[in-house]
Amino acid sequence: MKFLQRLLDFYIQSSIHVGFAVFCLVKITEISTKSNPIPSLAVFIFFATILGYNFLKYLEVFWKGNYHSTKYYSILTVSIFSLFGLIYQYINLPNTIQMYLFVSGILVLIYPFIRKFGWLKLFFVSLVVTYITVFITYSNTKFIEMDLVINCIQRFLLLSCLLIPFEIMDSFQDPISLQTLPQKFGINKTKLLGMLFIIPFFILEFLKTNSSLVSVYIGLVTVIFIHFSSKQRNKYYTNFWVESVPIFWLFLLLIWQ
Numbered sequence: 710m711k712f713l714q715r716l717l718d719f720y721i722q723s724s725i726h727v728g729f730a731v732f733c734l735v736k737i738t739e740i741s742t743k744s745n746p747i748p749s750l751a752v753f754i755f756f757a758t759i760l761g762y763n764f765l766k767y768l769e770v771f772w773k774g775n776y777h778s779t780k781y782y783s784i785l786t787v788s789i790f791s792l793f794g795l796i797y798q799y800i801n802l803p804n805t806i807q808m809y810l811f812v813s814g815i816l817v818l819i820y821p822f823i824r825k826f827g828w829l830k831l832f833f834v835s836l837v838v839t840y841i842t843v844f845i846t847y848s849n850t851k852f853i854e855m856d857l858v859i860n861c862i863q864r865f866l867l868l869s870c871l872l873i874p875f876e877i878m879d880s881f882q883d884p885i886s887l888q889t890l891p892q893k894f895g896i897n898k899t900k901l902l903g904m905l906f907i908i909p910f911f912i913l914e915f916l917k918t919n920s921s922l923v924s925v926y927i928g929l930v931t932v933i934f935i936h937f938s939s940k941q942r943n944k945y946y947t948n949f950w951v952e953s954v955p956i957f958w959l960f961l962l963l964i965w966q
Contacts, residue, residue, distance in 0.1 A: 721948045722780065723787045724762035730952045731758040733959040734842035734864070740962050741919060742860065747806060747849040753798035754841060756791040757810070761817045763788045809845045813837060827887030831876055835868035859913050863924070866906045870931045871954055873903040874938035874947045881940045896939070903935040923961045930954060 720726055732755040739746050763784060770781060799807060816837045823833045843864045847857050873890070877899065880891035890899045907928045914924045934951050 717945075717949070719780065719783060721945075723784045724759045724766070725787065726949065727762055727952055728755045728759040728791075730955040731755070731838065731842060733955040734838065735846050737955065737959050737962060738843050738846040738860065738864075740959075741921060741924075742847065742856065743919060744847060745849055747802070747846065749798040749801045750806060750846065750849075753795050753802065753810070756795035756798065757814075759791040760788055760795060763791075765817075765820060803849075805848065806845060809848060810841075813841050813845070816840070825887070827883065827889035828893055831869060831872045831890060832865075834872060835865050838868050839864040855916075856918050859917050863910050863913050866910045867928070867931060870903040870906050870910075870935060871951055873899055873935050874942075874951050877938045877940065878942060878944075878947050900935050900938065904932055907932055921962070921965075923958065923965060926961065927954065927958045930957070 732751050735751040735754055738744065739751075767781070767784060767788075771785060799810065802810070820830070820833065820837075824830045839861055843861050844857070847860070876889050877891050877896055880889055880896070883889055883892065885892060890902070894902070910928050911925060914920050914928075931954060934954070938946075
């Protein structure tokens with residue numbers, strides 16, 4: 710049992726889980742919009758997410774060489790493997806997509822500076838992931854401009870909601886100077902904000918060319934996660950279950966399409 714828990718911890722801490730979740734967001738866009746899949750894009754984003762998250766989380770550890778444990782060596786190995794994987798996938802992508810992804814890389818590098826503005830970081834992350842998983846995914850197909858706008862707004866709203874449980878969990882250890890949403894407005898008002906974001910998410914779903922009840926179910930699941938968020942929840946609540954929402958979403962789309 711301890712072995713399985715250590716394996717799960719490594720899966721989460723090495724960012725493989727969040728990489729798979731973002732990979733699923735790309736596939737969700739492809740399926741729900743009936744767009745033409747861009748070869749190598751989803752796999753590139755999987756590797757890039759792992760590398761990007763590990764870079765942001767462990768840069769100081771790796772930079773100072775303070776990774777004298779099996780865990781950090783393993784995470785470094787996963788990160789290096791992801792680097793080679795994303796390079797291989799990147800060179801197989803169309804030039805236009807490469808340019809868009811280069812912009813996303815710059816945005817990731819900007820994040821440490823944005824993080825100083827606690828209330829802004831949540832929306833910045835939502836915007837970047839929306840850009841990667843919706844805008845870039847759309848760029849390879851003919852589309853109705855209004856559908857692109859609606860999908861971008863929807864994804865931004867849902868991602869902002871899914872990040873709220875993380876903000877609440879981290880609020881007890883974040884410096885008060887950051888002024889994150891829970892620190893600035895309180896936990897209950899932050900939860901209310903997230904639940905209010907789901908309302909336009911629902912409304913916009915029925916304005917799309919290809920609407921789906923699956924999105925409604927995912928919105929309800931997100932509301933439930935927000936409602937039960939608290940400082941006392943264990944790390945698996947956010948780092949595994951909340952991050953599993955895109956995986957559950959893709960699973961529903963695949964069985965109900």
